[in-house]
Amino acid sequence: MEEVSNIGRRRMLATTGGVVALAGLGSMARANAAGTAAAADAKPLPPYTDWKDADSVIVHSANTIETKRTAFGSGVVTPSDRLFVRNNLTPPSADIMKDPDGWKMEVSGVKKPRSFTVAELKTLGLNAVPMVLQCSGNGRAWFPHKPSGTQWTVGAAGCVIFTGVPVQAVLDAVGGMEDGMVYMTSTGGEEIPAGIDPTTVMVERSVPLSAIKDAILAWELNGEQLPLAHGGPLRIIVPGYTGVNSVKYIKHLAFTKEQSPAKIQQTSYRFSPVGTPGGPQHDSIWEMPPKSWINYPSDPDQTVKAGQVQISGVAMGGMSAATKIEVSLNGGKDWQAAQFVGPDLGPYAWREFVLSAKLAPGTHELASRTANEAGQTQPEERAENNRGYVNNGWRDHMVKVTVA
Numbered sequence: 001m002e003e004v005s006n007i008g009r010r011r012m013l014a015t016t017g018g019v020v021a022l023a024g025l026g027s028m029a030r031a032n033a034a035g036t037a038a039a040a041d042a043k044p045l046p047p048y049t050d051w052k053d054a055d056s057v058i059v060h061s062a063n064t065i066e067t068k069r070t071a072f073g074s075g076v077v078t079p080s081d082r083l084f085v086r087n088n089l090t091p092p093s094a095d096i097m098k099d100p101d102g103w104k105m106e107v108s109g110v111k112k113p114r115s116f117t118v119a120e121l122k123t124l125g126l127n128a129v130p131m132v133l134q135c136s137g138n139g140r141a142w143f144p145h146k147p148s149g150t151q152w153t154v155g156a157a158g159c160v161i162f163t164g165v166p167v168q169a170v171l172d173a174v175g176g177m178e179d180g181m182v183y184m185t186s187t188g189g190e191e192i193p194a195g196i197d198p199t200t201v202m203v204e205r206s207v208p209l210s211a212i213k214d215a216i217l218a219w220e221l222n223g224e225q226l227p228l229a230h231g232g233p234l235r236i237i238v239p240g241y242t243g244v245n246s247v248k249y250i251k252h253l254a255f256t257k258e259q260s261p262a263k264i265q266q267t268s269y270r271f272s273p274v275g276t277p278g279g280p281q282h283d284s285i286w287e288m289p290p291k292s293w294i295n296y297p298s299d300p301d302q303t304v305k306a307g308q309v310q311i312s313g314v315a316m317g318g319m320s321a322a323t324k325i326e327v328s329l330n331g332g333k334d335w336q337a338a339q340f341v342g343p344d345l346g347p348y349a350w351r352e353f354v355l356s357a358k359l360a361p362g363t364h365e366l367a368s369r370t371a372n373e374a375g376q377t378q379p380e381e382r383a384e385n386n387r388g389y390v391n392n393g394w395r396d397h398m399v400k401v402t403v404a
Contacts, residue, residue, distance in 0.1 A: 042058075042059065043059040043060075043061075044059065045057075045059055045065070046059075046062040046063075048091055048094060048228050048229050049065060049085055049229045051081060051227070052065065052081050052082070052085075052229075053071075053079075053081045053082055055071075056068055056071035056081070056082040057071070057082065057084070057155075058155065060150050060151075061150070062090070063085070063086065063087040063088075063089075063090065063091075064085065064086055064087075064150040065084055065085040065086075066084050066150075066152055066153070066155035066156055067082050067083065067084050067155035067156075067157075067158060068155060069153065069154050069155060069293075069295055069298050069299075070295070070296075070298060070299050071155075072158075072295045072314065074296075074312060074342075074352060075342070075352070076130075076159055076342050076343055076345055076349065076350070076351070076352055077130070077159055077160060077161060077222060077345075078158030078159050078160055079222070080160070080221055080222045080224065080227070080230075082158070083133070083158040083160060083221075083230070084135065084155055084156045084157065084158060085229050085230070086135045086150075086156060086243060087229075087248070088203050088244070088264065089188070089190040089201060089203060090190065090191075091190065091228055091229070091248075091249070092189055092190055092191060092228070092249055093191075094228055096189070096228070096232075096233060096249070097225075097227075097228050097232055097233060100118055100219065100225060100226075100232060100233035100234075101117060101118045101119035101122070101233075102117055102118070102119070103117065103118045103233040103234050104116065104117050104251070105118075105121070105217070105234060105250055105251055105252065105253060106251065106252045106253070107170060107174055107252075107253050107254075108252070108253075108254045108255070109177055109178055109181055109254045109255030109256055110171065110174040110175060110176065110177050110178060110255060111174060111175030111176055111177070111178065112174045112175045113174065114174060116170070118219055118233055118234050121164070121165045121170065121217055121219075121234075122165065122219070124165050124169045124170060124172075124173055125165045125166050125169035126163070126164070126165060127163070127164070127165070127166050127216055128161055128162070128163040129161065129162050129163075129214065129216055129218075129237060129239055129346075129348065130159065130160070130161045130345035130346050130348065130349040131159070131160065131161075131162065131237070131239040131240070131346075131348035131349055132157060132158070132159050132288070132316045132348060132349065132350050133157065133158055133159075133160055133243050133246065134156065134157035134158075134242060134243055134288060134316075135150075135152060135156035135157065135242065135243050135244070136242040136243065136244050136269055136285045136389045136390060137149050137150060137152055137156065137387070137388055137389055138152045138153075138154065138155075138156035138157050138391065139152060139153065139154065139382070139388075139390075139391030139392070139393075139396060139397070140152050140387075140388035140389075140391065141153045142382065142391060142393075142396035143382065143384070143388040143391065145274050145275075145384075147386060147387050147388035148387070149387060149388060154293050154397065156243075159314070159316075159345075159349050159350045160221060160222055161221070161222055161223070161345075162216060162218040162220065162221060162226075162235075162237045163216075163218060163219070163220035163221075163223070164216040164217045164218035164219050164220065164234075164237065165216060165217050166215070166216050167184070167212050167215040167216060167217060167236070167253070168212060168213075170217065170253070171212070177255040178255065180257055181209065181255040181256060181257060182208070182209060182256070182257055182258070183206040183207060183208060183209065183255070183256045183257075183258070183259055183260075184206065184207055184208075184209060184211060184212055184215070184253070184254075184255055184256075185204060185205070185206040185253075185254045185255070185256045185259070185260050186204065186205055186206075186236045186245075186247035186250050186252070186253055186254075187202065187203070187204045187247065187250065187251055187252035187253075187254070187260075188202065188203035188204065188247045188248055188249050188250060188251070189248075189249035189250065189251040190202070190203060190248075190249060198262075199261050199262045199263060200262075200263050201263070202262050202264070203244075203247055203248070203262075203264055204247070204260040204262040204264065204265060205244060205245050205247055205260060205262075205264065205265055205269075206256065206258075206259040206260045206265055207238055207241060207245050207286060208286070209255075211238050211240075211241060211245075211286075214238075214239045214240070214348070215236060215237060215238050215239070216236075216237050217234055217235070217236055217237075217250065217253070218231075218234070218235050218236075218237045219232070219233060219234055230248070231246070231247075231248030231249055231250075232249075233249075234249070234250050235247065235248045235249070235250060236250045236253065239348040240287055240288060240318060240319040240347075240348050241286050241287055241288065242269075242285055242286070242287075242288055242389075242390065244264070244269055244285065245286060259280075259284075265284070266279070266280055267279055267280075268387075269284060269285040269387075269389070270282040270283065270284060270285065270387075271283040271284075271285060271383075271385050271389060271390075272385060272386045272387070273384075273385065273386060274384050274385065274386050275386060276386055277386065278386065278387065285389050285390060287318060287319050288316070288318040288319065288390065289318045289376060289378075289390060289392045290315075290316065290317050290318050290322060290370050290371060290372040290376050290377065290378045290392065291315070291316050291318070291370065291378055291392040291397075292313060292314060292315035292316070292322070292325060292353070292368040292369060292370040292378060292394070292397070293313050293314065293368060293394075293397040294311060294312070294313035294327070294366050294367070294368050294397075294398075294399055295312060295313045295314065296310070296311065296312045296313070297309065297311070297366070297399070297401045298399045298401070300399075300400065300401075302401075303402050303403070303404050304359065304401050304402065304403045304404075305403075305404070306359060306360060306361045306403050306404060307358060307359070308356060308357070308358050309356075309357055309358070309359045309403075310354055310355075310356055311327055311338075311354065311355045311356075311357055311366060312341075312352065312353065312354045312355075313352075313353055313368055314350045314351065314352060314353070315340075315350060315351050315353055315368065315370035316349075316350040316351075316370070317347060317370070317372030317373060317374075317376075318372060318376070319347075319372070319374065320347050320372045320373035320374040321344075321346070321347040321372060321373045322340075322350070322351050322370050322371070322372055322373075323371060323372060323373050324337075324370060324371040325337070325338045325339075325340060325351070325353045325368060325369075325370045326338060326368065326369050326370075327353075327355040327357075327366065327367070327368050328365075328366070328367040328368075328369075329357060329359070329364055329365075329366060330364070330365060331365035331367065331398065332365075332367050332380065332394070332395065332398070335369070336355065338353045338354060338355040338368070339353060339354055339355070340352070340353050341353065341354050347373070353368070359403045360403065361403050361404050362402075362403055363400060363401070363402055363403070364400070364401050364403060365398055365399070365400050366398065366399050366400075366401060367394050367395065367397070367398040367399075368394060368397070369394040378392055378393075378394050379392065379393055379394070380393060380394055380395050381393045381395060381396075382396055
Protein backbone atom coordinates (compact mmCIF):
# COMPACT_ATOMS: atom_id res chain seq x y z
CA MET A 1 0.00 0.00 0.00
CA GLU A 2 1.38 3.43 -0.90
CA GLU A 3 2.27 5.77 1.94
CA VAL A 4 -0.26 8.61 2.20
CA SER A 5 1.84 10.83 4.47
CA ASN A 6 2.79 14.14 2.91
CA ILE A 7 5.12 15.15 5.73
CA GLY A 8 8.24 15.32 3.56
CA ARG A 9 6.75 17.83 1.16
CA ARG A 10 5.21 19.91 3.93
CA ARG A 11 8.59 20.08 5.65
CA MET A 12 10.17 21.43 2.48
CA LEU A 13 7.45 24.05 2.13
CA ALA A 14 7.66 25.20 5.72
CA THR A 15 11.44 25.75 5.74
CA THR A 16 13.83 27.91 3.77
CA GLY A 17 16.35 25.23 2.88
CA GLY A 18 17.15 23.93 -0.58
CA VAL A 19 18.29 25.71 -3.68
CA VAL A 20 17.64 29.46 -3.69
CA ALA A 21 18.07 31.40 -6.92
CA LEU A 22 17.02 34.57 -8.66
CA ALA A 23 14.72 35.85 -5.94
CA GLY A 24 13.96 39.44 -4.95
CA LEU A 25 14.13 42.11 -7.63
CA GLY A 26 14.96 39.67 -10.41
CA SER A 27 11.80 37.71 -9.69
CA MET A 28 9.68 40.85 -9.55
CA ALA A 29 11.14 42.12 -12.82
CA ARG A 30 10.25 38.87 -14.58
CA ALA A 31 6.71 38.96 -13.22
CA ASN A 32 6.26 42.62 -14.16
CA ALA A 33 7.56 41.96 -17.66
CA ALA A 34 5.18 39.00 -17.99
CA GLY A 35 2.27 41.20 -16.90
CA THR A 36 3.17 43.89 -19.43
CA ALA A 37 3.45 41.33 -22.22
CA ALA A 38 0.10 39.81 -21.24
CA ALA A 39 -1.60 43.20 -21.37
CA ALA A 40 -0.19 43.91 -24.83
CA ASP A 41 -1.22 40.47 -26.02
CA ALA A 42 -4.69 40.44 -24.46
CA LYS A 43 -6.91 37.59 -25.62
CA PRO A 44 -10.72 37.58 -25.61
CA LEU A 45 -12.65 35.55 -23.07
CA PRO A 46 -13.62 32.10 -24.36
CA PRO A 47 -17.40 31.67 -24.86
CA TYR A 48 -17.99 29.55 -21.75
CA THR A 49 -16.51 32.36 -19.61
CA ASP A 50 -17.95 35.36 -21.47
CA TRP A 51 -19.78 36.39 -18.28
CA LYS A 52 -16.45 37.18 -16.58
CA ASP A 53 -15.28 40.76 -15.99
CA ALA A 54 -12.78 41.08 -18.84
CA ASP A 55 -11.05 44.08 -17.24
CA SER A 56 -10.26 42.08 -14.09
CA VAL A 57 -8.63 39.03 -15.66
CA ILE A 58 -5.76 37.95 -17.90
CA VAL A 59 -6.68 35.33 -20.51
CA HIS A 60 -3.68 33.06 -20.96
CA SER A 61 -5.59 30.48 -23.00
CA ALA A 62 -9.12 29.09 -23.41
CA ASN A 63 -8.62 27.02 -20.26
CA THR A 64 -6.39 29.30 -18.16
CA ILE A 65 -7.63 32.72 -16.97
CA GLU A 66 -5.92 34.65 -14.16
CA THR A 67 -7.27 37.31 -11.80
CA LYS A 68 -5.23 40.52 -11.98
CA ARG A 69 -3.43 41.30 -8.74
CA THR A 70 -5.08 44.72 -8.68
CA ALA A 71 -8.58 43.22 -9.13
CA PHE A 72 -9.03 41.20 -5.93
CA GLY A 73 -10.64 44.14 -4.16
CA SER A 74 -10.81 44.51 -0.40
CA GLY A 75 -13.59 42.05 0.43
CA VAL A 76 -12.91 38.53 1.69
CA VAL A 77 -15.01 36.75 -0.95
CA THR A 78 -13.74 36.88 -4.54
CA PRO A 79 -16.56 37.78 -6.95
CA SER A 80 -17.32 34.87 -9.27
CA ASP A 81 -16.84 37.03 -12.36
CA ARG A 82 -13.25 37.74 -11.27
CA LEU A 83 -12.37 34.21 -10.15
CA PHE A 84 -9.60 32.46 -12.07
CA VAL A 85 -10.28 29.54 -14.42
CA ARG A 86 -8.09 26.46 -14.80
CA ASN A 87 -9.26 23.41 -16.74
CA ASN A 88 -6.99 20.48 -17.54
CA LEU A 89 -9.26 19.49 -20.43
CA THR A 90 -11.78 21.30 -22.59
CA PRO A 91 -14.98 21.57 -20.54
CA PRO A 92 -17.98 19.44 -21.51
CA SER A 93 -20.71 20.86 -23.72
CA ALA A 94 -22.78 23.65 -22.17
CA ASP A 95 -25.77 21.36 -22.75
CA ILE A 96 -25.04 19.65 -19.43
CA MET A 97 -26.18 22.85 -17.70
CA LYS A 98 -29.68 22.73 -19.22
CA ASP A 99 -30.82 20.34 -16.50
CA PRO A 100 -28.24 20.59 -13.70
CA ASP A 101 -30.41 18.68 -11.23
CA GLY A 102 -30.45 15.73 -13.63
CA TRP A 103 -26.66 15.28 -13.66
CA LYS A 104 -25.74 11.79 -12.38
CA MET A 105 -22.83 10.69 -10.22
CA GLU A 106 -21.96 7.07 -9.48
CA VAL A 107 -20.71 6.04 -6.03
CA SER A 108 -18.60 2.88 -5.61
CA GLY A 109 -16.33 1.25 -3.06
CA VAL A 110 -19.24 1.41 -0.62
CA LYS A 111 -21.63 -1.07 0.98
CA LYS A 112 -24.53 -0.10 -1.29
CA PRO A 113 -23.16 1.18 -4.63
CA ARG A 114 -25.55 3.33 -6.61
CA SER A 115 -25.86 6.53 -8.62
CA PHE A 116 -27.36 9.84 -7.52
CA THR A 117 -28.77 12.74 -9.46
CA VAL A 118 -27.97 16.20 -8.18
CA ALA A 119 -31.63 16.50 -7.21
CA GLU A 120 -31.27 13.39 -5.02
CA LEU A 121 -28.06 14.68 -3.49
CA LYS A 122 -29.90 17.83 -2.45
CA THR A 123 -32.14 15.73 -0.19
CA LEU A 124 -29.21 14.28 1.80
CA GLY A 125 -27.76 17.37 3.48
CA LEU A 126 -26.41 20.87 3.03
CA ASN A 127 -23.27 22.74 3.98
CA ALA A 128 -21.54 25.93 2.83
CA VAL A 129 -17.73 26.01 2.86
CA PRO A 130 -15.80 29.30 2.57
CA MET A 131 -12.36 28.40 1.25
CA VAL A 132 -9.37 29.36 -0.83
CA LEU A 133 -9.48 27.78 -4.26
CA GLN A 134 -5.95 27.87 -5.63
CA CYS A 135 -4.26 26.27 -8.63
CA SER A 136 -1.26 24.11 -7.71
CA GLY A 137 0.88 26.22 -10.07
CA ASN A 138 -0.01 29.61 -8.62
CA GLY A 139 3.29 31.49 -8.38
CA ARG A 140 4.97 29.42 -11.12
CA ALA A 141 6.14 32.56 -12.98
CA TRP A 142 8.86 33.13 -10.38
CA PHE A 143 10.64 29.78 -10.71
CA PRO A 144 14.01 30.47 -12.39
CA HIS A 145 14.12 27.23 -14.42
CA LYS A 146 10.96 28.28 -16.27
CA PRO A 147 8.85 25.14 -15.74
CA SER A 148 6.24 24.33 -18.36
CA GLY A 149 2.67 25.36 -17.73
CA THR A 150 0.82 28.64 -17.31
CA GLN A 151 3.02 31.37 -15.85
CA TRP A 152 0.74 32.35 -13.01
CA THR A 153 1.78 35.02 -10.51
CA VAL A 154 -0.84 35.41 -7.73
CA GLY A 155 -4.06 35.34 -9.74
CA ALA A 156 -4.73 31.60 -9.88
CA ALA A 157 -6.47 31.82 -6.51
CA GLY A 158 -9.61 33.17 -4.93
CA CYS A 159 -11.63 32.90 -1.75
CA VAL A 160 -15.14 31.67 -2.47
CA ILE A 161 -18.09 29.91 -0.86
CA PHE A 162 -19.12 26.53 -2.22
CA THR A 163 -22.44 25.02 -1.17
CA GLY A 164 -23.50 21.39 -1.44
CA VAL A 165 -23.88 18.12 0.40
CA PRO A 166 -21.18 16.79 2.76
CA VAL A 167 -19.45 13.71 1.36
CA GLN A 168 -19.98 12.06 4.75
CA ALA A 169 -23.76 12.41 4.30
CA VAL A 170 -23.51 10.61 0.96
CA LEU A 171 -21.43 7.88 2.59
CA ASP A 172 -24.06 7.47 5.29
CA ALA A 173 -26.73 7.08 2.59
CA VAL A 174 -24.88 4.16 1.00
CA GLY A 175 -24.04 2.31 4.20
CA GLY A 176 -20.47 3.53 4.49
CA MET A 177 -17.40 2.49 2.54
CA GLU A 178 -16.12 -1.03 2.12
CA ASP A 179 -13.33 -2.21 4.39
CA GLY A 180 -9.70 -1.46 3.60
CA MET A 181 -10.19 1.72 1.61
CA VAL A 182 -7.40 4.31 1.71
CA TYR A 183 -8.34 7.01 -0.80
CA MET A 184 -11.28 9.01 -2.05
CA THR A 185 -11.06 9.09 -5.85
CA SER A 186 -13.03 11.52 -8.03
CA THR A 187 -13.49 11.26 -11.80
CA GLY A 188 -14.36 14.24 -13.98
CA GLY A 189 -16.97 14.18 -16.71
CA GLU A 190 -14.99 15.74 -19.57
CA GLU A 191 -15.31 14.02 -22.93
CA ILE A 192 -12.38 11.72 -23.79
CA PRO A 193 -11.66 11.57 -27.56
CA ALA A 194 -12.09 8.15 -29.15
CA GLY A 195 -8.96 6.10 -29.63
CA ILE A 196 -7.08 7.65 -26.71
CA ASP A 197 -6.11 5.71 -23.59
CA PRO A 198 -8.35 7.43 -20.98
CA THR A 199 -5.69 7.23 -18.27
CA THR A 200 -3.40 9.53 -20.26
CA VAL A 201 -5.81 12.48 -20.27
CA MET A 202 -8.69 11.88 -17.87
CA VAL A 203 -9.07 14.09 -14.80
CA GLU A 204 -9.19 11.63 -11.92
CA ARG A 205 -7.65 12.46 -8.56
CA SER A 206 -7.22 10.51 -5.34
CA VAL A 207 -6.83 12.08 -1.90
CA PRO A 208 -6.39 10.52 1.56
CA LEU A 209 -9.58 9.58 3.40
CA SER A 210 -8.81 12.24 6.00
CA ALA A 211 -9.98 14.78 3.41
CA ILE A 212 -13.56 13.51 3.71
CA LYS A 213 -14.10 15.40 6.97
CA ASP A 214 -14.86 18.75 5.31
CA ALA A 215 -15.34 17.69 1.67
CA ILE A 216 -18.61 18.46 -0.09
CA LEU A 217 -20.24 17.81 -3.45
CA ALA A 218 -21.08 21.35 -4.55
CA TRP A 219 -23.73 22.74 -6.88
CA GLU A 220 -23.47 26.42 -5.87
CA LEU A 221 -20.68 29.01 -6.02
CA ASN A 222 -21.09 32.23 -4.03
CA GLY A 223 -24.81 31.58 -3.69
CA GLU A 224 -25.51 30.96 -7.38
CA GLN A 225 -25.74 27.92 -9.63
CA LEU A 226 -22.23 26.50 -10.10
CA PRO A 227 -21.26 27.56 -13.65
CA LEU A 228 -19.71 25.32 -16.28
CA ALA A 229 -16.42 27.24 -16.07
CA HIS A 230 -16.03 26.18 -12.43
CA GLY A 231 -17.25 22.59 -12.63
CA GLY A 232 -21.03 22.78 -12.84
CA PRO A 233 -23.41 21.06 -12.50
CA LEU A 234 -21.46 19.21 -9.76
CA ARG A 235 -17.96 19.45 -8.37
CA ILE A 236 -16.23 17.79 -5.46
CA ILE A 237 -14.67 20.32 -3.12
CA VAL A 238 -11.72 19.35 -0.92
CA PRO A 239 -10.95 22.33 1.36
CA GLY A 240 -7.29 23.00 2.12
CA TYR A 241 -6.11 21.03 -0.91
CA THR A 242 -4.93 22.54 -4.19
CA GLY A 243 -7.56 23.07 -6.87
CA VAL A 244 -6.77 20.05 -9.03
CA ASN A 245 -8.07 17.82 -6.22
CA SER A 246 -11.50 19.46 -6.35
CA VAL A 247 -12.50 17.65 -9.54
CA LYS A 248 -15.02 19.36 -11.83
CA TYR A 249 -18.04 17.75 -13.51
CA ILE A 250 -17.70 14.81 -11.13
CA LYS A 251 -19.37 11.69 -12.51
CA HIS A 252 -17.85 9.02 -10.28
CA LEU A 253 -16.94 9.12 -6.58
CA ALA A 254 -15.04 6.01 -5.55
CA PHE A 255 -13.43 4.85 -2.34
CA THR A 256 -10.34 2.90 -3.32
CA LYS A 257 -7.39 0.99 -1.94
CA GLU A 258 -4.96 2.48 -4.45
CA GLN A 259 -4.50 5.89 -6.03
CA SER A 260 -5.95 6.45 -9.49
CA PRO A 261 -3.89 5.02 -12.37
CA ALA A 262 -4.50 8.22 -14.36
CA LYS A 263 -1.44 10.18 -15.47
CA ILE A 264 -2.72 13.27 -13.65
CA GLN A 265 -2.37 11.28 -10.41
CA GLN A 266 0.64 9.06 -11.06
CA THR A 267 3.13 11.44 -12.70
CA SER A 268 1.59 14.90 -12.98
CA TYR A 269 1.13 17.01 -9.86
CA ARG A 270 4.05 15.41 -8.07
CA PHE A 271 6.66 17.24 -6.00
CA SER A 272 9.81 16.15 -7.84
CA PRO A 273 13.29 17.76 -8.00
CA VAL A 274 14.08 20.17 -10.82
CA GLY A 275 14.91 18.21 -13.97
CA THR A 276 13.25 15.03 -12.71
CA PRO A 277 9.85 13.96 -14.10
CA GLY A 278 7.26 13.24 -11.43
CA GLY A 279 6.41 9.70 -10.44
CA PRO A 280 4.67 7.70 -7.70
CA GLN A 281 7.84 7.87 -5.59
CA HIS A 282 7.37 11.63 -5.18
CA ASP A 283 4.85 13.34 -2.87
CA SER A 284 1.52 14.13 -4.48
CA ILE A 285 0.42 17.77 -4.65
CA TRP A 286 -2.31 17.73 -2.04
CA GLU A 287 -2.33 20.11 0.92
CA MET A 288 -1.71 23.86 0.63
CA PRO A 289 0.89 25.59 2.83
CA PRO A 290 0.46 29.03 4.50
CA LYS A 291 0.81 31.93 2.09
CA SER A 292 0.16 35.66 1.81
CA TRP A 293 0.74 38.57 -0.54
CA ILE A 294 0.09 42.29 -0.81
CA ASN A 295 -2.55 43.47 -3.28
CA TYR A 296 -2.32 47.20 -2.62
CA PRO A 297 -0.16 48.89 -3.56
CA SER A 298 1.09 46.43 -6.19
CA ASP A 299 0.74 48.07 -9.61
CA PRO A 300 4.30 48.68 -10.97
CA ASP A 301 2.95 51.42 -13.24
CA GLN A 302 1.32 53.30 -10.36
CA THR A 303 3.07 55.96 -8.29
CA VAL A 304 1.88 56.00 -4.68
CA LYS A 305 1.38 59.34 -2.99
CA ALA A 306 3.78 59.87 -0.10
CA GLY A 307 2.28 59.87 3.37
CA GLN A 308 -0.04 57.48 5.19
CA VAL A 309 -0.76 54.41 3.05
CA GLN A 310 -3.06 51.48 3.79
CA ILE A 311 -1.05 48.45 2.71
CA SER A 312 -3.44 45.53 2.26
CA GLY A 313 -3.49 41.96 1.07
CA VAL A 314 -4.62 38.44 1.82
CA ALA A 315 -3.29 35.65 4.03
CA MET A 316 -4.25 31.98 4.03
CA GLY A 317 -3.28 29.24 6.44
CA GLY A 318 -3.64 26.28 4.10
CA MET A 319 -4.86 23.38 6.20
CA SER A 320 -5.46 25.47 9.31
CA ALA A 321 -6.41 29.07 10.03
CA ALA A 322 -4.02 31.95 9.44
CA THR A 323 -3.25 33.36 12.90
CA LYS A 324 -0.47 35.90 12.32
CA ILE A 325 0.47 38.39 9.62
CA GLU A 326 3.51 40.65 9.32
CA VAL A 327 4.53 43.24 6.73
CA SER A 328 7.98 44.53 5.77
CA LEU A 329 8.55 47.91 4.12
CA ASN A 330 12.20 47.25 3.29
CA GLY A 331 12.45 43.88 1.55
CA GLY A 332 12.34 41.72 4.65
CA LYS A 333 15.00 43.47 6.72
CA ASP A 334 12.44 44.52 9.35
CA TRP A 335 8.93 43.28 10.07
CA GLN A 336 5.94 44.72 11.90
CA ALA A 337 2.62 43.20 12.86
CA ALA A 338 -0.29 43.90 10.53
CA GLN A 339 -3.97 43.56 11.41
CA PHE A 340 -6.56 41.12 10.12
CA VAL A 341 -9.72 42.95 9.03
CA GLY A 342 -13.16 41.88 7.93
CA PRO A 343 -14.99 38.66 8.78
CA ASP A 344 -13.27 35.43 9.74
CA LEU A 345 -14.93 32.86 7.49
CA GLY A 346 -13.18 29.84 8.96
CA PRO A 347 -9.90 27.93 8.72
CA TYR A 348 -9.93 27.36 4.96
CA ALA A 349 -10.76 30.93 3.92
CA TRP A 350 -8.22 33.67 3.57
CA ARG A 351 -8.10 36.76 5.77
CA GLU A 352 -7.81 40.34 4.57
CA PHE A 353 -5.04 42.26 6.33
CA VAL A 354 -3.90 45.88 6.53
CA LEU A 355 -0.92 47.83 7.79
CA SER A 356 -1.23 51.60 8.02
CA ALA A 357 2.25 52.93 7.29
CA LYS A 358 3.81 56.28 6.50
CA LEU A 359 5.80 55.95 3.29
CA ALA A 360 8.42 58.54 2.40
CA PRO A 361 9.26 59.38 -1.24
CA GLY A 362 11.45 56.78 -2.90
CA THR A 363 11.35 53.07 -3.71
CA HIS A 364 9.94 50.58 -1.24
CA GLU A 365 9.96 46.78 -1.28
CA LEU A 366 6.77 45.57 0.41
CA ALA A 367 6.48 41.98 1.62
CA SER A 368 4.16 39.99 3.85
CA ARG A 369 4.43 36.70 5.68
CA THR A 370 1.88 34.68 7.61
CA ALA A 371 1.74 31.77 10.04
CA ASN A 372 -1.03 29.29 10.71
CA GLU A 373 -2.63 27.62 13.69
CA ALA A 374 -0.52 24.50 13.15
CA GLY A 375 2.66 26.51 13.71
CA GLN A 376 3.80 26.68 10.08
CA THR A 377 5.32 29.96 8.92
CA GLN A 378 5.46 31.21 5.35
CA PRO A 379 9.12 30.82 4.26
CA GLU A 380 11.28 33.41 2.57
CA GLU A 381 12.09 31.27 -0.47
CA ARG A 382 10.10 28.95 -2.68
CA ALA A 383 10.70 25.20 -2.46
CA GLU A 384 12.21 24.34 -5.85
CA ASN A 385 10.48 21.60 -7.80
CA ASN A 386 10.28 20.50 -11.40
CA ARG A 387 6.81 21.75 -12.35
CA GLY A 388 6.75 24.93 -10.28
CA TYR A 389 4.08 23.90 -7.79
CA VAL A 390 2.95 25.39 -4.44
CA ASN A 391 5.15 28.48 -4.39
CA ASN A 392 4.61 30.19 -1.04
CA GLY A 393 7.91 32.05 -0.67
CA TRP A 394 7.31 35.60 0.55
CA ARG A 395 10.28 37.01 -1.37
CA ASP A 396 8.82 36.01 -4.74
CA HIS A 397 5.52 37.65 -3.81
CA MET A 398 7.15 40.92 -2.69
CA VAL A 399 6.27 44.08 -4.62
CA LYS A 400 8.41 47.08 -5.48
CA VAL A 401 6.54 50.41 -5.37
CA THR A 402 7.48 53.97 -6.20
CA VAL A 403 6.39 56.66 -3.74
CA ALA A 404 6.40 60.35 -4.67
